[in-house]
Amino acid sequence: MLRRVGEQNPRMLSLSGPLILGIGLVAWMALIWAGWTFIFAGAGDAIVDTRNAGPISWSERLYFTGYSIFTLGNGDFAPRDGVWQIATVLATASGMLLVTLSVTYILSVLDAVTQKRSFASGVSGLGARSEAIVRTGWNGEEFRSLELPLNSFVSQLNTLTANHKAYPVIHYFHSEQRDRAPAASIAVLDEALTLLTFGVPARDRPNEAILKNARASVGSYLDTLSNAFIRPANRTPSPPELASLRDAGIPTVPDEEFAASLDELDGRRRRLLGLVESDSRRWPSRDEN
Numbered sequence: 001m002l003r004r005v006g007e008q009n010p011r012m013l014s015l016s017g018p019l020i021l022g023i024g025l026v027a028w029m030a031l032i033w034a035g036w037t038f039i040f041a042g043a044g045d046a047i048v049d050t051r052n053a054g055p056i057s058w059s060e061r062l063y064f065t066g067y068s069i070f071t072l073g074n075g076d077f078a079p080r081d082g083v084w085q086i087a088t089v090l091a092t093a094s095g096m097l098l099v100t101l102s103v104t105y106i107l108s109v110l111d112a113v114t115q116k117r118s119f120a121s122g123v124s125g126l127g128a129r130s131e132a133i134v135r136t137g138w139n140g141e142e143f144r145s146l147e148l149p150l151n152s153f154v155s156q157l158n159t160l161t162a163n164h165k166a167y168p169v170i171h172y173f174h175s176e177q178r179d180r181a182p183a184a185s186i187a188v189l190d191e192a193l194t195l196l197t198f199g200v201p202a203r204d205r206p207n208e209a210i211l212k213n214a215r216a217s218v219g220s221y222l223d224t225l226s227n228a229f230i231r232p233a234n235r236t237p238s239p240p241e242l243a244s245l246r247d248a249g250i251p252t253v254p255d256e257e258f259a260a261s262l263d264e265l266d267g268r269r270r271r272l273l274g275l276v277e278s279d280s281r282r283w284p285s286r287d288e289n
Contacts, residue, residue: 003280013280017173021109024169025102032098036065036091046084047077069095105167112163113173117180119156122149123189124179129284130191131244134200138250143196143206150206150214153189157217164224171228174279183279187272190218191240191284194269198261199242204251222271225278233273236266237283 002016040046040061047056047064056064056077064077068091079088126149127133137146160182163170175181193215196205205211225231239262242252252258262269276283 011176013174014176017113017169020172021106021169025106028098028102032094033062033066033069036069036087036094037062039087039091040065040079040084043080043084045080046087048080050076050078065091068092070099071095109167109170112160112167112170115156115163116160116170116173116182117175119153119160120175120180120182120185122156123153123185127192128179128188130188130195130240133188133192134195134245134250135248137206138248140249142204143200146196146206147210150210154210154214154217157186157214157221161217161221161224164221164227168224168227171225171230171278178281181279181281183275184281184284186218186221187237187276188284190215190268190272193218194262194265195240195242195245198265199240199245199252199258201251201253219268222268222275225271225275228278230278231274232267232270233277235270235273237269237273237276 002012002019037058041058044055047061049056049060060077066072068088071092079085123133126136133146134143137143137149139145178184193211197211197215202208239259242255242258245252273283
């Protein structure tokens with residue numbers, strides 16, 4: 001729903017992550033509150049009115065369990081002696097645990113979102129398109145200057161992958177600024193790795209182990225997409241261009257050889273496009289170089 005609205009007002013998409021996170025936390029609290037209410041409704045005499053004698057209504061049970069869970073301790077109602085006193089203690093303990101875990105969860109999610117955007121900014125700093133990243137790393141003879149940034153990206157991406165597995169909700173945190181959008185940055189980075197691995201002759205590539213490690217990190221991240229119900233696109237994205245690399249004096253393989261390699265990577269590149277489109281972004285175009 002927010003994605004549809006976001007087509008007209010992109011700022012609305014930035015609400016998706018906080019909104020989903022907030023709904024999740026409210027749902028947790030509502031469910032544990034409802035659960036304890038049903039437990040105390042299991043016996044007609046589980047709760048005693050300390051002010052007025054008479055039957056306990058559902059609203060009063062809800063009130064009693066609410067102030068027990070959130071440790072308000074009003075004392076308007078009291079549990080019956082015995083097992084119901086123990087149940088009240090457990091309800092209070094579960095409420096304290098829920099609040100503590102909720103605060104910890106929120107802080108962890110916000111920290112993971114910050115790391116996402118930091119990674120995106122790092123990739124965007126090298127170039128808005130894969131060809132731009134490759135040209136930036138070429139010093140006229142080799143790509144050695146790219147090796148340190150790639151190692152850094154691998155470390156950040158591995159952390160990002162672990163965060164996505166632990167907190168799938170961070171998939172839904174949308175950044176209005178493209179240079180801080182991880183979905184687009186991961187696609188650009190992987191396309192740059194594709195150019196370096198399959199578009200540049202072996203003798204001119206960066207360290208093979210670094211390239212392999214970086215591609216494996218992107219692959220691990222793509223494996224987390226099913227947790228956020230993100231599916232591969234039904235079409236193949238536009239391919240990166242070798243011509244712009246040749247114009248920069250970078251050695252390249254023949255176009256036919258590169259095209260054959262892209263055919264073998266079709267599934268991976270569709271997953272990348274699905275990731276980009278799930279974030280309501282467009283595949284990086286030529287005018288973003």
